[in-house]
Every structure is written in C-alpha cells, then in structure tokens.
Amino acid sequence: MTDDKVYRWIGSSPVRPDGIDKVTGHAAFGADRLLPGMLHGLILRSPHAHARILSIDTSAADRIPGVLAIVTGTDFPDVTAAMEETGESQIDVRDLARNVMARDKALYHGHAVAAVAATTTTIAEEALRAIKVEYEPLPAVLDIESAMAEDAPLLHEELRTKGLAEMPARGSNVAAVVTYTRGDPEAGFAASDVVIEREFSTPTVHQGYIEPHAVVAECRPDDQATVWCCTQGPFVVRTLTSKVLGWDVSSIKVIPSEIGGGFGGKTTIYLEPVAILLARKSGRPVKMVMSREEVFRATGPTSASRVRIKLGASRAGKILAAEAELKYEAGAFKGSPITPGCMCVLVAYDIDNFRITGYDVLVNKPKVAAYRAPGAPMAAFAMESMVDEMAHRLGLDPIRFRLDNAVREGSKAAYGPKFPPIGLVSCLEQAALHPHYQAPLGPNQGRGVAVGFWFNVGMQSTATLNVQEDGTATVVTASPDIGGSRASMALMAAETLGIAYERINAVVGDTEMAGYCDVTGGSRTTFATGMAVIQAARDVVDQMRRRAAKIWGIDPDQVTWRDGQAIPPAEHATEQSLPPLDFAALAKSAAKTGGSFVGRASLTAQGAGAGFGVHLCDVQVDPETGKVDVVRYTAIQDTGKAIHRAYVEGQMQGGAAQGIGWALNEAYVYDAHGIMENPAFLDYRMPVALDLPLIDTVIVEVPNPAHPYGVRGVGETPIVPPLAAVANAVFDAVGVRYCDLPLNPPRVLSGLLPAAG
Amino acid sequence: MTKQHVLTTINGEQTEFLCEPQQSLLGALREDLGLTGTKEGCGTGDCGACSVIVNGRLTCACLVLAVEADGQQIETIEGVAEPQALHPIQQQFLEHAALQCGICTPGLIMATKALLEKNPDPSEHEIRYWLSGNLCRCTGYDKIVRAVLAAAAQLRGAEA
Amino acid sequence: MHAFQYVAPTSLAAARELLKDAISVPTRVLAGGTDLLVQMRAGLHSPARLLDIKKIPETNVLCIEAGQARIGAAVCAARIGEHDALRRLCPGVAEAIALIGSVQVQGRATVVGNLCNASPAADSVPALMAAGASIRVIGPDRERWLPVAGFAVAPGRTLLAPDELIVELRLPVPDAHTAEAYQRFTPRAEMDIAVVGVGARLTLDRDGCCRAAEVAIGAVAPTALPAPEVVAAILGARIDEAALTRAAAAAKSVGNPISDKRGTADFRRHIAGVLTRRVLRTAAERARQRSL
Known part of the structure; x- marks a missing residue:
C-alpha cells in the first residue's frame, strides 16, 4: 500500500x-551567543558516586577577585513532587530540581553541587577549586543486580515501589513495576513445539550530540529572566525552569538557538535554572557551556538494560507464547523508559499469550534522559535476537517467519489498541525483495535482519x-x-x-x-x-x-x-x-x-501513526581479532508520506548509524567506584566515517489517515533495529549468539576463542 | 599574566588581537574575534568541529594556542564563501542534504576543502579516511560522502 | 587552564638560555601540543612556562642523509607522510606515524612529542624502537644522544631532565635486504588508541632466512617493550607459517598487559600474537620485494 x-x-x-x-x-548555536559584560559560569561536581553532603564552604571562593556569584542547593526552593510531561517522558520536578543541583546527597559522580560565575573561565576554575565540600561517602549501587539486592544501599530512603498490589513498607531502589499480560502464557508455552529463553544486556550509552549543552541567561532586577539555549523545546525549558525555581512561566523567556543535535537529550534542563540564579545574584548575563566530559558525566545517557525473553512457537512457525522481563537503569532518579520498553518489546508480532514485566531501577549513575525511541532499542535487541534464533531453530527464513507472525491493520497491539493501517508487512516484503537480501556473502561475512517500531507522538x-x-x-x-x-x-x-x-x-x-x-x-x-x-x-x-x-x-x-x-x-x-x-x-x-x-x-x-522499519545488515568478522565491520546496510521504513525525501532518508541513515554504534563499540565504562573511565570521544567510540558503509534506504509510504498528507514521523524507528540486525549478522557469520552488547572485539573474540577474551 | 599581542592573517585579512597565553586559537576566534562559525564539540581534538586551516594544514583550533597564530595564515569557515556565491563544497552539502543539525558542518566543510586541495579526485574510502577526524552524529556520513564526491567532481569540472 | 608564560625562541642558543632556569621556572616544551594542551586543560600539568620549539631551525629538519633519516622535533606527522623517500625506505616508521590521530592531529602532532608523551600505546614508539632510532637531547650546557628504546620509563615519564629538550630524532635507513612494518589494533577504524601495536624491522639473507630482526610491542606493559623472544623465534629461519606461528606464540608472553577500558589483558596478549604474525609477514614480504 x-x-x-x-x-x-x-x-x-x-x-x-x-x-x-x-x-x-x-547559524548561531547554543554557545555562540555573546553579550556585553557576560560572566562565565562553571559547575562544581561531586567526586563521589554516592555521598552525603555535610557542608559546603564557599567563603574562600567568594573572596577571589572576579568571582561575582556562587550558588549551591540552598539557593533553590524546595520543590513539591509533581510529574511534568517533557515530550517523550515524564519527569518529577522535585527530582529534576535535585538533579540540577544536589541538596543533601550527591547521587552520582558528576552530580552538580555548586556553581560559580566569574569574569573569566580561568577565575571561575580557580573558584571551583576554592570551594570546600565535606562529603560522607556512601556505598554506591552501580548495576541492576546490586540495586535490586535485598540489602542494597538505597538512593532515596523514602522511595516506595509503585505498581505492586499494595504499597510496600520498606524502601527500595525499584521505583516501579509495570506489567502487561494477555491470554495464558503457560498454556501457550505448553502448546509450543519449541521454547527458547535467553537473557540479554546492553550498557549505558549516550546520545552523543556534538554540541554540548550551552546557555546564556540574563535576569532583570524585577526577576524577569531571558534564557538563550540549545534545546529541543523552548516551552519545555520554560516550564521546567520555572518549576525548579518556583517562578511563574511568564517571568522566563526562552529563546532557542540553533541546536547541534539532541536525540532526546535536550528535552530536559541542566544549566538553565543555575544560570538564571547566577545572573540574578551577579546582576550580569551569565554564560554556561558544558565540557564534553560534563556532558558524559552528568547528562543524557540512556538506560543500561537486562532483558530476559522466553519464546514459544509451533513447528509450523507461529509464535504461541512470550514472556519478557525488562529491567532498565533509571540513573539516580526514577524514570527509565521502562514503560515504552515494555510496550514495544513484543509489538511487532501477533501473539495471543504473553506476560511482560518491567522494572524501573535506580542506580548511582546520571539520571537517564530520552534517547531516540526511548526504551525500544534494548527491548528490540532482545526480542529480535530471539525471533532470529527461533527462525533458525525452525529452519525458516527470518523474513518469512516474521511475516507469518507480523502485526497488520486490525491486529491488537501488545499494549492494547488495534492497529490502524501500518506498514510492517510492506516493509518485510520490500526487505525480502531487496537486492541486498539476495546478494552473495563473502568469507567471514553474515547477514542479519531485524524489525523496529516506534509509536510516534x-x-x-x-x-x-x-x-x-x-x-x-x-x-x-x-x-x-x-x-x-x-x-x-x-x-x-x-x-x-x-x-x-x-x-x-x-x-x-x-x-x-x-x-x-x-x-x-x-x-x-x-x-x-x-x-x-x-x-x-x-x-x-x-x-x-x-x-x-x-x-x-x-x-x-x-x-x-x-x-x-x-x-x-x-x-x-x-x-x-x-x-x-x-x-x-x-x-x-x-x-x-x-x-x-x-x-x-x-x-x-491526535492520530500519530506508528512507524515500523526493517533493517538488513551484512557484517564481516575478523576471526583472529573479533573485529566486526559493517560492510552493507539497508534501512527500510514505513514513514508515512515522506515530506522532504532527502531528510527522511537522512533520519533513517542517522538512526541506523547510532544503532550500529550502540551495537559495536559504544558503552560507558565504569570503575568500581562508579566513575566513568571514558568520558571523551576518544574512548567513547561513536562511529567515524571510516567505520560505516553507505546506508541504503527504502522509504515505504503507507499514509497515516490522521494527517492531511499522510505523515507518520520518521526519526526514532531507525535506531531500533540495528542492535539486533548487527548481532544477528554476527551470528550468521560465526555461529555464535551474542546476548551482551557491545559487540566490541574482546567480546566477539571471547565467543570465538573462549581463552582469548 | 599580561596579555600577548598577536598579528595574524585570518581569511586573508591582517588581524591583531590580544590574548592570554593559555587561550586557545578556538577561544580567540570565537570570543575575541566573533568568528563563532568554528564550533567546539570536545576541546580535546577528537571531534573536528573546530577544524580550521593553518598555513594550508587542517588543524583543530582547540589544540592550538592563540599566541601560536602569530605570523600564520588562518582560514575559517567564514572565509570559504565568496561575497555573492557559496563555495561548491557548501553548495553540494546543501543540495545533498549532507547536514541535519549543522553543528559539525563548518568543520566538515573545512576538512573537505583541505582534502580537495590535496586530492582533487578522492575515492569514497579516501574521503572516509580523511573525514574520520570529524564526528557527525546525525547523518551516518552517507550524504556527506556523496556531497564531497559531487563537490570534487564540480571543482574538477570548473578547473578543466 | 592555568596561566603561564609563553616563549618561542628562534635559535637553539636562545632555547638553551631559557633552559637554564627551567628548574626554577617549571617548563614544558610545546611542539604540536596535541597531547600537552589537552593534558594541561585536564589539570595534569601546570607549567609556569611553555617553550615553543617550532621556530628553531634545527627542530624543523626533515631529510635523509648519510644513511640516516633525520626528523626534527617540531616536524609534524603530515610532513613525514608527504616525504616520499622516507615513506619508501622506512615504511614501518612512516605507517606508524601516519596512524597518530586524525588528519587534523597529523597537521600538528610530532613524532618526538609522541615519544615524550610516553604513552604505552604510542604508535610511533614500537616502530622507532624496531628501527633503532635515537634522539638528540640538549640541556642548558650539555648534549647527549639516547636510544628511543628505554627512553620512556613509565606512563607519562621519560629520561628527559626538566631542563632538557629534544632537537631531533635519527634512524638508520634500512639496507636493501631489510624492511619494516607496523600495525596496531583498534576497535574503530580510525580515531582510536592502540589496544596493541607491533613494530618490526628485519633483514633477510639471499635464501630468505632472517639474518637480523628487531621487534617491539606497545601497550602490553607500562612502556613499549623490545621483544627479543619474538626475534629468537625467527632468527636464522625462513619467514614461513611455522616461523610466524612461533613468533606469534612468543609475542603473547611479552610484557604484562593490563585490563582497562581499551581491552582485557587476555585480549591484548592474543592480539599481540595476531599482530606480530601480520607485521612480520608484511615486513618479510617488503624485504623480499626490496631485494629483487
């Protein structure tokens, strides 16, 4: 269609x-705004992943000539908990306020604890060194397993798990449990000829926008503030900043600069309220620009995940039952994309019996932010790997197997409603017909297929x-x-x-x-x-x-x-x-x-049209080193009507490239104390031009009936399939099923030569 | 620390400024000279957003001290277009939709300019190798590579 | 970054004058600055003075004379890549230098800077060690030559005294039966730090047997290490699969690699073997080509 x-x-x-x-x-981006008399603001960040802040002494810093304002947590009002919609996720403004500036506790390495504004950055750096913070280090929880352990140290003593039958008496690092069920999974598994089960994991990864967060704020004596910043939404910045400061929205004007990439990471705020308070205290405009290291340590990332999937199918190739358990790291405050993850994990397939359980898990790492199809890529990595394995076990072509189980118009989505016209079947058919799918493979090469989905909003x-x-x-x-x-x-x-x-x-x-x-x-x-x-x-x-x-x-x-x-x-x-x-x-x-x-x-x-995509990926694996090279890539996607074709293709190519990075080499590397060891582009290995092939695109246009020209939306779906497309291709090349990302050379080699990893 | 006097040539124009010794060329261009087309993405030479050409060589302006610019010839993105016309590289980037957010674009255009001055007929592989110091997170590089191939062809045609 | 004094002498004599008080005025030498400026911004060094050597004629030398390749301390990597004779005669050293950083970094970074940075993963160092390179070091009133091998003593530390600087680097140009190669392994195709790097220079006799060899391996110890056990595995033998297998096995025992963000110890040992095999095969092939 x-x-x-x-x-x-x-x-x-x-x-x-x-x-x-x-x-x-x-074009003027976030850091390009220069105002007369402008001060430079910098943030002092916690050197501990988890610590009680006993005292902050700013007196020595205050005495440095050229230092015109210092703020700490006590300069911010105490904000009442309330959920705010930020576009793709909800955020509790009390948490947000405490993420912007720590109060009684520092909850991750890099958490803001104080800020200064000075006439030069050199003076501001000196002032940061002069601020004395007394910490009482606390044990940190750094992964899902230790955070969920019975006796785990708690990030927020008052937090109670939501989504259980009754409100628990004890505190927990699990902020919420979400479940979706349909039919009778046990009966479905009992009726299945083949049942497989595996657990998958993905590491913390960052959106990796090239432009660091930047803001310039001015504040008049009557507390009318103007903020220039790089953001995905000036009104969201205004709302969130006003909540954190306890001001009216009308007292803040937000002027969006050009934005150097966001991918979801610029739908929240970090610097804006701090810059306003520094400007208010100093009476001067204040500019704050994060360093790349700060961007890695204190903004963005998306959840590390553990996803277990059990899948049952008939010998004829029909999926009869599924069970999925997803655990996503939220970082230091509740709110991982666990709900969309659960909604997406089985979404591509028409399955009568399933149970999905999701856990939102707090750890002493930066609060996660939205990242392109938040929560979906990790879920799809697990599910599409399992679907691939099931097709392999049943001896079926992976596209045929998917077509036989794919959702189509009228299918009931795993998260509830019936699908209006959707393009999954068209995309799968296009994939099967594409020359890429028929092309011969060379030695040590393999081909992977994977499906991706995003709701669009x-x-x-x-x-x-x-x-x-x-x-x-x-x-x-x-x-x-x-x-x-x-x-x-x-x-x-x-x-x-x-x-x-x-x-x-x-x-x-x-x-x-x-x-x-x-x-x-x-x-x-x-x-x-x-x-x-x-x-x-x-x-x-x-x-x-x-x-x-x-x-x-x-x-x-x-x-x-x-x-x-x-x-x-x-x-x-x-x-x-x-x-x-x-x-x-x-x-x-x-x-x-x-x-x-x-x-x-x-x-x-109303009526955002769901977007499905299918990616084809060829890899070549060096059997001696475990290095995986993507040698051919095709992204097929139902975008609804493509308005600007080249930019639609560009979204598909860019999403694929980010997903390939996630699959192969990107990962936060933490030491035992919760300090990220690779907060630079040199060691946080995003793909460079030489790492990628040309990325072919096929735009499938199943019109969205709710839009006058049939638009669905395109940007997010393409980051969902690559993780599994790459892993499935690696399986095809070397016969090893890898369940843990990234598929970097040591990991791949450890599967090929267990002694060498 | 007293400021040092620097006399340099930027985009063909003799330019003087005062700077502190620790200031980077990137900082001087952006903050003192108002040439904010050169971007900062990392400050460690790993992203290429601050690419400029110093004495004919592609360089990260964040890895050069402003004082080192004394007596040098510096080209920045602001000097690439003619007063009434874009440079063919700029035109091809636009026509190939080789930019999405645009933050890496000035650096990529400077890198492409340096490449094509050295190698007017690069292969796809040579382009990818040369541009590996310029991170782009939006495009997956596909349309950038195509734009560079097209710009090279146009420039060769213009010279023929 | 801290404030400092910037000086750019235009002669060796002037530089020596400045080195006289380099102990009371803590001084760092600035050439390409691609490591130094980043480290200073990160607060790793806070010198009171930066001594820019790029305006000194002797540090800009790049030539081949009297059987020696001379590379001035201020010569950037890109210039070396553009030197046809050097690339032809010393391909291992040239390819190692070409791997230092991006094109942008190549336009600034120097080989001597790569040495002085003393990273265990520095690409040029194993190749220079295998090539038998040495450096000319001057102080306020003294001068000495040091071999590249052993110059770095620990990550970030070298034999250079606080009041010394390096003027140039020299390496013997290989004879017609000798050839060299360098390879490193990185997860990304470019813009990455070597997980392991292996440099080799070897000489074949008329029968294709290895008459002499030097092999050095980077990133398997706090400094790049010579690998005599690898040399022993091939000396006197034809460079065939059996010899390469012996060499690769020997390479795995070189050094004492660590597990870090760039790779595990086991992975490094394995890769040292893989690269040693590949590098020796390339070097032997180049030697055979040269002798034709």
Whole structure:
C-alpha cells in the first residue's frame, strides 16, 4: 500500500531555508551567543558516586577577585513532587530540581553541587577549586543486580515501589513495576513445539550530540529572566525552569538557538535554572557551556538494560507464547523508559499469550534522559535476537517467519489498541525483495535482519503564517529544527497554499513570539507541527478566498482556491471577465483590501501513526581479532508520506548509524567506584566515517489517515533495529549468539576463542 | 599574566588581537574575534568541529594556542564563501542534504576543502579516511560522502 | 587552564638560555601540543612556562642523509607522510606515524612529542624502537644522544631532565635486504588508541632466512617493550607459517598487559600474537620485494 497522490512540492528535496546560514558558519548555536559584560559560569561536581553532603564552604571562593556569584542547593526552593510531561517522558520536578543541583546527597559522580560565575573561565576554575565540600561517602549501587539486592544501599530512603498490589513498607531502589499480560502464557508455552529463553544486556550509552549543552541567561532586577539555549523545546525549558525555581512561566523567556543535535537529550534542563540564579545574584548575563566530559558525566545517557525473553512457537512457525522481563537503569532518579520498553518489546508480532514485566531501577549513575525511541532499542535487541534464533531453530527464513507472525491493520497491539493501517508487512516484503537480501556473502561475512517500531507522538503545536506584501510567507513555530524541519514546514505550507517553496521562509520563534509547541521529539514535528502549519496555511487560504469575494462582490462560498489562486465561479469568470486573483496579488493589495493575512492554528495532534522499519545488515568478522565491520546496510521504513525525501532518508541513515554504534563499540565504562573511565570521544567510540558503509534506504509510504498528507514521523524507528540486525549478522557469520552488547572485539573474540577474551 | 599581542592573517585579512597565553586559537576566534562559525564539540581534538586551516594544514583550533597564530595564515569557515556565491563544497552539502543539525558542518566543510586541495579526485574510502577526524552524529556520513564526491567532481569540472 | 608564560625562541642558543632556569621556572616544551594542551586543560600539568620549539631551525629538519633519516622535533606527522623517500625506505616508521590521530592531529602532532608523551600505546614508539632510532637531547650546557628504546620509563615519564629538550630524532635507513612494518589494533577504524601495536624491522639473507630482526610491542606493559623472544623465534629461519606461528606464540608472553577500558589483558596478549604474525609477514614480504 502506498500513497499515489500527486503533489507539486511534497516528496521533493529542496535546499533548506536555513541552509546558507548552516554552511557559512553564520547559524548561531547554543554557545555562540555573546553579550556585553557576560560572566562565565562553571559547575562544581561531586567526586563521589554516592555521598552525603555535610557542608559546603564557599567563603574562600567568594573572596577571589572576579568571582561575582556562587550558588549551591540552598539557593533553590524546595520543590513539591509533581510529574511534568517533557515530550517523550515524564519527569518529577522535585527530582529534576535535585538533579540540577544536589541538596543533601550527591547521587552520582558528576552530580552538580555548586556553581560559580566569574569574569573569566580561568577565575571561575580557580573558584571551583576554592570551594570546600565535606562529603560522607556512601556505598554506591552501580548495576541492576546490586540495586535490586535485598540489602542494597538505597538512593532515596523514602522511595516506595509503585505498581505492586499494595504499597510496600520498606524502601527500595525499584521505583516501579509495570506489567502487561494477555491470554495464558503457560498454556501457550505448553502448546509450543519449541521454547527458547535467553537473557540479554546492553550498557549505558549516550546520545552523543556534538554540541554540548550551552546557555546564556540574563535576569532583570524585577526577576524577569531571558534564557538563550540549545534545546529541543523552548516551552519545555520554560516550564521546567520555572518549576525548579518556583517562578511563574511568564517571568522566563526562552529563546532557542540553533541546536547541534539532541536525540532526546535536550528535552530536559541542566544549566538553565543555575544560570538564571547566577545572573540574578551577579546582576550580569551569565554564560554556561558544558565540557564534553560534563556532558558524559552528568547528562543524557540512556538506560543500561537486562532483558530476559522466553519464546514459544509451533513447528509450523507461529509464535504461541512470550514472556519478557525488562529491567532498565533509571540513573539516580526514577524514570527509565521502562514503560515504552515494555510496550514495544513484543509489538511487532501477533501473539495471543504473553506476560511482560518491567522494572524501573535506580542506580548511582546520571539520571537517564530520552534517547531516540526511548526504551525500544534494548527491548528490540532482545526480542529480535530471539525471533532470529527461533527462525533458525525452525529452519525458516527470518523474513518469512516474521511475516507469518507480523502485526497488520486490525491486529491488537501488545499494549492494547488495534492497529490502524501500518506498514510492517510492506516493509518485510520490500526487505525480502531487496537486492541486498539476495546478494552473495563473502568469507567471514553474515547477514542479519531485524524489525523496529516506534509509536510516534502528537502533542501540542502552534503555527503562525505571516503573508508578506511581496507575495512570500513566513511560517513561525516554536519547534526547533534539528534535522531540516524548517524545510518540511515550508514544503507543507507551499503545497497547501499552492505557491512556490522558494516563496516560503520558515523560522523558529521564542516563547514570547511563537505559540506553544511541545518539544521536537517523539518523531512528532513533521506530523504535529506540520499539521498546525497546514491548518495555518488553510486559514490563509480561507482569508484570501473571503478577500477575493469581497473584491469581486460575491459570496465567499463561490470562490475556490486552486494552484495558489482565488478563482471566481465560472459565470463571473466569463460574463463579467473576472480574472483569478493569485496569492501574490492578494498579498500585495492586502493593505487596501482589509489588512494583511495571518494564518494561525493551534492543536493537540491526535492520530500519530506508528512507524515500523526493517533493517538488513551484512557484517564481516575478523576471526583472529573479533573485529566486526559493517560492510552493507539497508534501512527500510514505513514513514508515512515522506515530506522532504532527502531528510527522511537522512533520519533513517542517522538512526541506523547510532544503532550500529550502540551495537559495536559504544558503552560507558565504569570503575568500581562508579566513575566513568571514558568520558571523551576518544574512548567513547561513536562511529567515524571510516567505520560505516553507505546506508541504503527504502522509504515505504503507507499514509497515516490522521494527517492531511499522510505523515507518520520518521526519526526514532531507525535506531531500533540495528542492535539486533548487527548481532544477528554476527551470528550468521560465526555461529555464535551474542546476548551482551557491545559487540566490541574482546567480546566477539571471547565467543570465538573462549581463552582469548 | 599580561596579555600577548598577536598579528595574524585570518581569511586573508591582517588581524591583531590580544590574548592570554593559555587561550586557545578556538577561544580567540570565537570570543575575541566573533568568528563563532568554528564550533567546539570536545576541546580535546577528537571531534573536528573546530577544524580550521593553518598555513594550508587542517588543524583543530582547540589544540592550538592563540599566541601560536602569530605570523600564520588562518582560514575559517567564514572565509570559504565568496561575497555573492557559496563555495561548491557548501553548495553540494546543501543540495545533498549532507547536514541535519549543522553543528559539525563548518568543520566538515573545512576538512573537505583541505582534502580537495590535496586530492582533487578522492575515492569514497579516501574521503572516509580523511573525514574520520570529524564526528557527525546525525547523518551516518552517507550524504556527506556523496556531497564531497559531487563537490570534487564540480571543482574538477570548473578547473578543466 | 592555568596561566603561564609563553616563549618561542628562534635559535637553539636562545632555547638553551631559557633552559637554564627551567628548574626554577617549571617548563614544558610545546611542539604540536596535541597531547600537552589537552593534558594541561585536564589539570595534569601546570607549567609556569611553555617553550615553543617550532621556530628553531634545527627542530624543523626533515631529510635523509648519510644513511640516516633525520626528523626534527617540531616536524609534524603530515610532513613525514608527504616525504616520499622516507615513506619508501622506512615504511614501518612512516605507517606508524601516519596512524597518530586524525588528519587534523597529523597537521600538528610530532613524532618526538609522541615519544615524550610516553604513552604505552604510542604508535610511533614500537616502530622507532624496531628501527633503532635515537634522539638528540640538549640541556642548558650539555648534549647527549639516547636510544628511543628505554627512553620512556613509565606512563607519562621519560629520561628527559626538566631542563632538557629534544632537537631531533635519527634512524638508520634500512639496507636493501631489510624492511619494516607496523600495525596496531583498534576497535574503530580510525580515531582510536592502540589496544596493541607491533613494530618490526628485519633483514633477510639471499635464501630468505632472517639474518637480523628487531621487534617491539606497545601497550602490553607500562612502556613499549623490545621483544627479543619474538626475534629468537625467527632468527636464522625462513619467514614461513611455522616461523610466524612461533613468533606469534612468543609475542603473547611479552610484557604484562593490563585490563582497562581499551581491552582485557587476555585480549591484548592474543592480539599481540595476531599482530606480530601480520607485521612480520608484511615486513618479510617488503624485504623480499626490496631485494629483487
């Protein structure tokens, strides 16, 4: 099923409106803002993974000339616990406040304990050294197993596990247990011809955006603050910052800079409230930019995981029962993506009997942040490895086996609702037909297949479309552009208005000049903000039709809009010789005919379309060293209608590359004390250009009926399949089933030559 | 510590500034000269976002002291385009959608410029090798490699 | 970073003058700076003075004369890669140097800096040890030559006194029956630190038997180590599969590798064997080609 509508602009790949600024160095990112009199702020971070803070003495630092402000936890109000939606995850603002600045305890190595603002960074560094913090080190829990142990040291003594039949009396490091069941799993396993069970693990990994977190804050004497920062959502920054400070949202203005990658990691806040307090105390603008080491130690990562899966199938190749147990590290505060992980783990398959149990586990590591399809890649790594193994055990082609069990329109998703039209079957069929799937393999090479899924989300978006008197239009939204979304917005506006793409500019506004938008995340921007842009454009069309009717002295209902023109009814066009009025003519005469045209739309988008993808991966394994090279890669995905094809492909390629990194070499390496040993790009090994092949893409367009042009969303699904696609390819190459990531050379070699690992 | 005087040439223009000895060239470009097109991604020479060309050689500006710039010829992203026209490398990056967030783009364009000045007809492998000092987290490098191949072809055509 | 005094003398004599008070004014030598500046920012060194040697003519020498390759202490890796004769005659040293960092780092980093950084994983060091390289060291009023082998004494520590600097590095150009090779192993294809590195230089006689050899292995001990046990396994023998297997087995016992973020001890031992086999095979093949 594909969309066969003919569009003038949608589906093309024009140059983006912000392109020239991005290739000439003029685009201003987070750290590029310079204000007169600006101070430099730095954060003092805990050297312990878990410690009680007994005292903080800032007096010596205060005396250093050039130090103009110091803040610690006592400068922040005590915030009441309350959940806030941040786009793809919820966060407790009390936890957030304590993550931004530690209070009584430091909960991970790198946790902020104090901050200074000084006239130069050299002075600020000196001030940090002069702050005396007295700690009482506490035993740290550094992995799921020790955190869940009976006598484990507790991060938060008051925390009680949610999701149990009754509220436990004792504290725990397990913040929540979630379960999903259907049918009778025991009966399903009993009826199965083959039952397999394995446990998988994945390490802590980071989003790895190249731009470190950066902010500049100004605070007027009347406590009106302005914040420039790189974020996926200026309104979320405003909400969260106001909660942490106990201020009204209207007292904070957030101006989003260009953003140098986020992948979910910039949907929360770290520096913003600190910078505002430093600016307030000093009376000067304060700039704070994290070092790469701080980014690794104190922001981002996504959960390390342990996932156990038991799968039962008939000899004929039907999955009859599944049991999945997922344990995700949340970091130092509750809130791993365990719920989406549980919702996704079995989502691709139509299974009558299953039980899914998930645990949200606290450990003394940085609080996890959203990372591209939060929670799904680890779940898919386990499930898609098991599905591969089951196909192998049954002697079935892995794509055939998946097709025989795949969900389709009308299937009941593991998390509840029935699927509307979805593209999993189309993607699997495309994969089976792709030349890649038939191509011969060389020595030590293997091929893997894996499926991925992401919900995609809707949420709030607002768009304004300002028509200029020269017949151009400007689209204003507050959805930061991380991957070319301005171009997508302009394409949808051009298509709706019927004017040339080049006549439309798209800009990203701040929290005062643009209406409310949730974060650029959840693969929602082209879908939801796009929907608002389309509605705003339709609003302009309506206004222009009415204006033309007024000019012609006829009823607005008689005016149609086609190809960027208001067209009078046939009798007027011929008998009274009324020529059509086009967009430019109406725009030009606006001042005389009733004022300029401004289209507006604000919505909470419903009907986000689920996105499935299938990846094919060929690897070559060096049997002497265990090194795995990805030699061919194809990403196939149902994106719904692709608005800007090249940027849709780019999302698929980028997601695949991040997933390959996760599969092969990325991992936080911790020492016994909970100190990350590789907080630099040199040793946190993200793929470089030489590590990857060209990444082929196949865009499958099963239209989402809820979107005017059929958009689903694309960004997240492609990071879900690669972990298992790589592992399945390695299995195909060497016959060893690896259950623990990363598949770095020592790990792979240990499977090949058990003595050498 | 007293500031030191530096006389250098940046994008063909003689430039003077004062700096503290510990300041990096990256810091001087960005903070003192307002040339914020050169980005900082790591400060340890591992990401290439701060790539500039010093006396014809591609260099991470974070690994050079500002005082070392004295008497040198420095090229930054701000000097790549002509007043009325983008450089073919910039044009091909745009047309191939070789950037998503754009933070690595200035560094990649400088690296590509240095590559094509040395090797006007690089293979895909040579491009990947040369660009391995420039991390991009958004694109998976596919469209970047294609843009560099196209820019090389365009530049060869322009010279022929 | 701490503040410091920056000086850039334009002659060796001026540099020596500055070295006179290098003990009372703690001094670090700056060449490429690709390690030093990062370490200073991390607070590992806080010198009161940086002595930039790049403006001294003697540190910029790069040539082959009298059977010796001369590489000045300020010569960046990229210049070495562009020196055709050096690349042809000393391919092991050249390929090791070419592996130091990215293209960006190659434009700054120096071989002598790689030595002075004294990382056990430094790529150039095993190749230079196998090639029998030595360095010219000067102090305020003295001068000495030291072999590269043994120059590093521990991670980050060398035999260099606080008031000394290195002017240049020299290595004998191999004769027509001698060839060299270097390989390292890294998880990523580029931008990575050697898990193990192996350098070798060997001389074959007319019958293809190994007449002389030097092998050194990096990252299996606190400093790169010479591997006489590997040499013993091939000396006098044809470099065939049997000899390579003996050499690889011997390589696994060299040093006392550690387990760290870059690899386990067992993995390092194994890789030392694999790389030794590959490097000796390449070097022998190059020697055969050269003698034709």
